[in-house]
Amino acid sequence: xxxxxxxxxxxxxxxxxxxxxxxxxxxxxxxxxxxxxxxxxxxxxxxxxxxxxxxxxxxxxxxxxxxxxxxxxxxxxxxxxxxxxxxxxxxxxxxxxxxxxxxxxxxxxxxxxxxxxxxxxxxxxxxxxxxxxxxxxxxxxxxxxxxxxxxxxxxxxxxxxxxxxxxxxxxxxxxxxxxxxxxxxxxxxxxxxxxxxxxxxxxxxxxxxxxxxxxxxxxxxxxxxxxxxxxxxxxxxxxxxxxxxxxxxxxxxxx
Amino acid sequence: xxxxxxxxxxxxxxxxxxxxxxxxxxxxxxxxxxxxxxxxxxxxxxxxxxxxxxxxxxxxxxxxxxxxxxxxxxxxxxxxxxxxxxxxxxxxxxxxxxxxxxxxxxxxxxxxxxxxxxxxxxxxxxxxxxxxxxxxxxxxxxxxxxxxxxxxxxxxxxxxxxxxxxxxxxxxxxxxxxxxxxxxxxxxxxxxxxxxxxxxxxxxxxxxxxxxxxxxxxxxxxxxxxxxxxxxxxxxxxxxxxxxxxxxxxxxxxx
Numbered sequence: 001x002x003x004x005x006x007x008x009x010x011x012x013x014x015x016x017x018x019x020x021x022x023x024x025x026x027x028x029x030x031x032x033x034x035x036x037x038x039x040x041x042x043x044x045x046x047x048x049x050x051x052x053x054x055x056x057x058x059x060x061x062x063x064x065x066x067x068x069x070x071x072x073x074x075x076x077x078x079x080x081x082x083x084x085x086x087x088x089x090x091x092x093x094x095x096x097x098x099x100x101x102x103x104x105x106x107x108x109x110x111x112x113x114x115x116x117x118x119x120x121x122x123x124x125x126x127x128x129x130x131x132x133x134x135x136x137x138x139x140x141x142x143x144x145x146x147x148x149x150x151x152x153x154x155x156x157x158x159x160x161x162x163x164x165x166x167x168x169x170x171x172x173x174x175x176x177x178x179x180x181x182x183x184x185x186x187x188x189x190x191x192x193x194x195x196x197x198x199x200x201x202x203x204x205x206x207x208x209x210x211x212x213x214x215x216x217x218x219x220x221x222x223x224x225x226x227x228x229x230x231x232x233x234x235x236x237x238x239x240x241x242x243x244x245x246x247x248x249x250x251x252x253x254x255x
Numbered sequence: 256x257x258x259x260x261x262x263x264x265x266x267x268x269x270x271x272x273x274x275x276x277x278x279x280x281x282x283x284x285x286x287x288x289x290x291x292x293x294x295x296x297x298x299x300x301x302x303x304x305x306x307x308x309x310x311x312x313x314x315x316x317x318x319x320x321x322x323x324x325x326x327x328x329x330x331x332x333x334x335x336x337x338x339x340x341x342x343x344x345x346x347x348x349x350x351x352x353x354x355x356x357x358x359x360x361x362x363x364x365x366x367x368x369x370x371x372x373x374x375x376x377x378x379x380x381x382x383x384x385x386x387x388x389x390x391x392x393x394x395x396x397x398x399x400x401x402x403x404x405x406x407x408x409x410x411x412x413x414x415x416x417x418x419x420x421x422x423x424x425x426x427x428x429x430x431x432x433x434x435x436x437x438x439x440x441x442x443x444x445x446x447x448x449x450x451x452x453x454x455x456x457x458x459x460x461x462x463x464x465x466x467x468x469x470x471x472x473x474x475x476x477x478x479x480x481x482x483x484x485x486x487x488x489x490x491x492x493x494x495x496x497x498x499x500x501x502x503x504x505x506x507x508x509x510x
Contacts, residue, residue: 044380045343048303059322067314088300097351100378121376121397123355125299142376 002092002108003032004189005076006174006225008181008247012042012070013222017203017210020065021230024205025078027056032078035091038064039104040071041178046102047071050091073176077106089126093174094134096122098141099148101177105134108227109170109186133171137161151180155246155255158182162244174225180248183225185239191225192236193251201231221250257347257363258287259444260331261429261480263436263502267297267325268477272458272465275320276485279460280333282311287333290346293319294359295326296433301357302326305346328431332361344381348429349389351377353396354403356432360389363482364425364441388426392416406435410501410510413437417499429480435503438480440494446480447491448506456486476505 005022007015019038026032036055040047047069055061055078077092092106107130114129120142122135137158144157158175162184165171172189175182183189194201196219198212216222225247229236239245246253260277262270274293281287291310295302302324310316310333332347347361362385369384375397377390392413399412413430417439420426427444430437438444449456451474453467471477480502484491494500501508 042343045305045346047305047343050300050302059318063314063318088297088302091300095350097378097380098376100380102380121353123352125352125355125357 001082001110002077002079003030003227004106004108004172004174004225006176006181006183007071007074007222008176008250009072009220009222010249011220012072013220014068014070015074016065016068017201017208018224018226018230019076020208021203021205022076022226023055023061023065023078027054029205032080034079034081034086036061036076036078037091037093037106038074038076039093039095040069041073041102041176042071044101044178046095046104048093048095050088052086052088052091073178073181075104075106075174075176075181082110085127087126090128092130094131096134096138098138101148103138103175103177105137105173105175107133108172111165111168111171114165114168133165136165137175151246151248151253152255154180155182155244159244163242166242172227180246181225182244182246183239184244186241188227189225189239190229190236191223191239191245191252192234194222194224195220195250200233202233204230204232223247223250223252256337256365257332257334258285258482259361259363259427259429259480261431261436261438262326262329262477263431263505264327264475264477265504266475267327268475269323269325270329271320271323272456272463273479273481273485274331275463276458276460277331277481278310278316278320278333282309284460287335289334289336289341291316291331291333292346292348292361293329293331294348294350295324296328296357296431297326299356299433301350301359303348303350305343307341307343307346328433328436330359330361330429330431330436337365340382342381345383347385349386351389351393353393356403358393358430358432360392360428360430362388363427366420366423366426369420369423388420391420392430406501406503406508407510409435410437410499414499418497421497427482435501436480437499437501438494439499441496443482444480444494445484445491446478446494446500446507447489449477449479450475450505457488459485459487478502478505478507
């Protein structure tokens, strides 16, 4: 299995604290060592880093931990291969363009007997079940809407699509188009919304703390979504099995 | 204007020597300081780095100069903005998926009165003439072939497409799908094919030499394509105006 990390904010924020704890699971506190990746939206642009080395000691991951890239939407993934060999084209997150927007997708889980008809433009480059599911979602979004829909409409369509894939197995995923971040759970996915008054947080996977009140303004809102809680002194909310949450401007929307 | 760098090899090769000289032009020996980018194919997978900082002092470019990423097809770009603001979505190279393959494109030049009808799946994310041209090429390739054609067929189609865009201005570009690398010139583009017996090369833009005979095997073949010669002790072949060259397995093909 794999692990997922997402961040959605109302102000460009750097993800180094969460990413540092998360990548401990790629060799130290976990065995998700078959490659990793991370994508950062900056406006409509995207920085996309993938690597087939372990995130705990990859030079590219070291750069990410040290270089403060500020973003409003981030999706990261550490992989433990179940389907598909260890290679760059099988590293999540995957990226496609639709309606003049980048779309980024990462999946944790296993899909059985899932061979959708991919008759449109979105074809897998690697050979994972995850990229197949992503291509099918992109195809069906494109078929369902003439142009970029509102977050509300997209959420409605994505709930229908996720419900069709989920019966094939475990389908925890994160998806973002730079405006919003969608999170669907089958088994393990939880989130936290940080806002004023900000507190100190301490990582679960290494002895590292940060006092967010020193790093933020009272207007800042940040949501973190992750496979298993990253901190041991905050309350994380589990996403229920079959539930699709949507985050925009740093908070979970009631859609 | 901008500058382009491409590498095509028969063996995964690291581009650090050429990239080091090339990025001197982003602040030291040239003023191409409005962002930069580089894409490395590893099999069908892709590492894609873009940054709106100057390549001469960007921490991401520093990683690329220090971390030996081995690839058979590389495309890099340093930007001096002519159309489109300085932002991540306007940094070359651009990437799209077609027929289950990554396609990477970078452009140097300016296109006037070029507003192609983009009626298929490939829509620009940023607002450069370059990305418009790339989307149109992808659309027309897709319309011309039912699936991934041979390098020869692709070269034939690309020559027709390039000839339709070139009258709009300056259209120096590099394009790769990981199998081959195409280079089209209007003004400045030249190349070198390095093979056994390998010699020492000295950069034009900084005082750095490498003895390729120490770094290679007799079977290795490497082609470098660049806006202006990178070394001052080798013979570079100019690509003529209106000419489209194709490189595969480290050599220029006679197609």
